[in-house]
Each structure stands twice: as C-alpha cells, then as structure tokens.
Amino acid sequence: MEWLNRMNEALDYIEDNIENNIDYEEIAKRAYCSTYHFQRMFSFIIGTPLSEYIRRRKLTLAAFELQNSDLKIIDLGMKYGYESPDAFTRAFQRQHGVTPTEARKMGVHLKSYSRISFHISIRGDECMNFKIEKKKAFSVFGLEKTVSLTGGECYKKIPEFWMELEKNGGLERISNAAKDEEGLLNAANYAYEKDGTFKYMVCQYTPKCGVDKEFVKIEVPELTWAIFPIEPHTPEDGTEKIQAIWKRIYPEWFPTSGYECADGPEFEMYYKIGENKFTAEIWIPVKRNE
Template identity: 45%
Template structure:
C-alpha cells in the first residue's frame, strides 16, 4: 500500500500549500515519481487534471472566506495566488456561476469541492487481465509534436484527437503506414492483429507541463524513416493491458476506463512501479472483428 501512502502525502502537501506557490517538483518527490507521471496518475484516477483540482480547491476555500466581510476581494485574490481581483473574479464566476461580490449575499448557492484522498475501493470480483513482456532495445519513428498536459494540445492549439483526424484526412496516416517494412511484426515479435501505426508518448522530458507524443511505427530493416523523427526505446519490461479483455465485447472500447483501472486497481496492489521512458497505445483488430487497444507501460520492481 506504499503507493497509496505516497499519493496521499502528496495531496497533504498540496492542501497545506493552497495559499502558497505549489512546487510540482516537490509533489513528485513526495510521490517518488516524475512530475509527468504524478499528473497522469492523478488525472486517470480522478478524471480531472491536477491543476484543475488545485484551482477548484482554492476557489472552494475562497468562497468560505468571502462569508467573512472583513476579507476584501483583493485580499482573497492574493491569498489564493491570483494576480489581480479581475483574474480572481473571472475564475470564481467560472466555477461558482456568480461574482465574488454576489457570493457574499445570504442564500447564494455555491459549489464546494472537498479534499480528495486515494483509497482502494473493493468493486467486486471483476478480474483484470494483463501480461508482462520483456524486450530488448528497439527504435520507433514517426510524426512527433509536443503537447501541453492540461489541454492535450500543441502550441498551435490542436489536440491529439484532432491531429489523428487531420493525418487521416490529408494522407499522412497512409504514407506512414506504407513506410513500414512488411516484416515488422516478425522482426519485433508483435501480434499479427496489431496495426502498423501506434502512439508513443512521454519518452523524454520536455518540461513539467508538456510531453512528447509520436504517431509512428516500429523501425524494422527496410522501413523508410526519411523525414520522420526516430526515437530509441530502451530495453524494458512492459506491463500490457488490453481493452479487448476489459470491455463488454461490443468492440466499442473505453480507453479511459481501462486507464482508470490500471492506476486505481492494478498499480496500488502490484509490486511494480510505472517508469518514465515512454508508453505505447497500440491498435488492433481481433479475429472476431473487434477493434481494440493495447496499453504498454514500462515498469520496474
């Protein structure tokens, strides 16, 4: 249960510093992981970005402070790290649906977001299938960009789902798929059901608020890599999870639910730690014709 203890200590640090500048590096140090890994675990389990949780908690406490009329809006804005009363008022209105001034009135209906805690919740006897893969170092290549963690968008404001849609429309996806050597599955010891194009992310540090994301392929002898970014994948042990075994058999898989289960059920009770160095989303079609996704996480003990 060490994972739960570390995550809850990190939450305690956040709660103790809502009136201060919160150091994401310190959060990661407490949780014994990288900033990116902590943000990802947090959002997968709670379905809300870490920055949004902090914003909600500050504005929840700000609403309580407004009931004391001795506190000015300026004082409260500065207390919760807003640069101006105007910025605070906008954020407050977005969350509570009214201005700070109106919130002082008796009978005002406000929203409260309580402090969270990480726990193991018994959800029945539904098993979770996974497999372990040990692989030597290899290379992947493809279309790379840097994305902001909170928005999942690049500098141009284009989100990852939009990028996939764009490359399918403009022919980039097909050109990428055709660049692969026909023997890549045998070379890389991959299932015959997997498609040639996959996603690979967080394989190198870019910043505490961004991550690299590559839409690409396995580099086998004969692959045409000119014009693409080539990335080294270190020798690793991988924990592999599939939506094919986690859904309802309809072929309409729920990737977010699977990620939630990995971080809220599997990781807290396993002997493994998810490491930096890259994670894969590989897409396939089963023999029954169902589309599915495999999530590959680099792990250590």
C-alpha cells in the same frame, strides 16, 4: 493500505499548504514516488490534472471566505497565490460564473469542490495479464493531436482522431511512408503536461530511409516496459477493450506493482492475427520504485 495512506498523506500536504506555494516534489515525496509518476497517476485516477485540482480547491475556499469574512478581494487573491486582482477575478469567474464582488451577495450560486480522499474499493477480482520486458531503442513517426485527460476527454477525442485521419488520407500516408517496415499502425502517448494534456500520435516504425517533414518523429531510448496484452478483437470492439485496460492500469496495477512510470512515451501496439481479427498490447515505460 500502505498505498492508500501515502496518497492521503500527499493530499493532506496539499490541504495544509493550500494558502502557500505548493511544492509538487513534496507532494510526490509523501506518496513515495517521483513527481512525474504522481502527476500521471493522479490525472488517470481522478480524471483531473493535479494543477486543476489544486486550483479548484483554492477557489472553493476563496468563495467561502468571500461570504464569511470582510477580507478585501485584493488581499484574498494574494492569499491564494494570485499576483493581481485581475488574475484572481478571471480565475474566480471561470470557476464560479460570477465575479468575486458578486459572490459576496446573498443567494448567489457558487461551485464547491471538496477535498478528495482515497479509500479501499473492492476491485481487482478480474486478473490483469502483464509482463516486464526490456526493449532496445527504436524510432517512430506519425501524425499527432493534443488531447486531455480532464473528464476523460481523451477517450472520446482519440477515436475521433482515427476517423479524421481515415477520412483525410492520413492513415494511408503513414502506411505508405513506412515502406519496408512491417506491422500495423500503432499509437503513442507522450509529452504529458501539468494541465493534463498530452500528445497522441498514430504512428509506425521509422524506415531506414527516413520520412518527410509532414510527420512528427520521436526517438525512443532503451527502456523497461510493463506490457499488457489485449485479448483478440475486431476493429469494431477494439477501442472499448483497449480503453477498459487503460482505465485499470493506474488505479489497480501500479499501486501494488513495485513500479512507477519512467519518462518516455506509452504505446498501443496492434497486431493482425486473422481476417478482421486483431490483438494489441499496451506498453508503459517503468522503473522500480525507489
């Protein structure tokens, strides 16, 4: 209940200040967590970046005012934070499909995004195995793609990226470049942006001799990790099992864990345990709630 109240207080702050400059740090403060963690958690749970949710709410309220007031369009745009009429018109048309001038006509179809709220849901009857473990610094390299959390796009684009790398020889090039390093190809999520996009990298541990400039390399500092094991699977059903755990971590585990995200990449670590049989772990860097 306490977590629900905090999240709803954060949403109340957004609604109370929808016509002003909304302070992301203040939003997170209402939820008793860091700005970084709140934005990540919001995007995973809602499927929409926080910035996009705020934009949709502003343009929804602007549409109501267009049809129910005589306020000038230029003043309405300024009211909701747009610095010029052109910027307001572009944003409005992108959401509603019509210009602000056209929106004033009777019978025009507009899009309304309601204020979200968090409620109790009967979940958590299925256990989630995890462990908290500190790991020394390490380095990974690989090939990356930018994907988005919006609308769950990443759950479609990431498997497509693996297929693309298999066809163009990318997976083989990563494996060959790893040289004496043991282990299967892994995956990393990092460089999260406010718009809900992030970098997804198919990677391997960096060998001592280094790698070619073709590859992206990231240095991972010593961190504390929440590690979630994935039950044994075949390559065919592995994606479904891994995605199922990802979809539960933020709405089910984080709210009551006493931890929040720390700044750092997330990993899917893969291990072979038999002929055509694998297991995996999801690693998320964490820190104690302040």
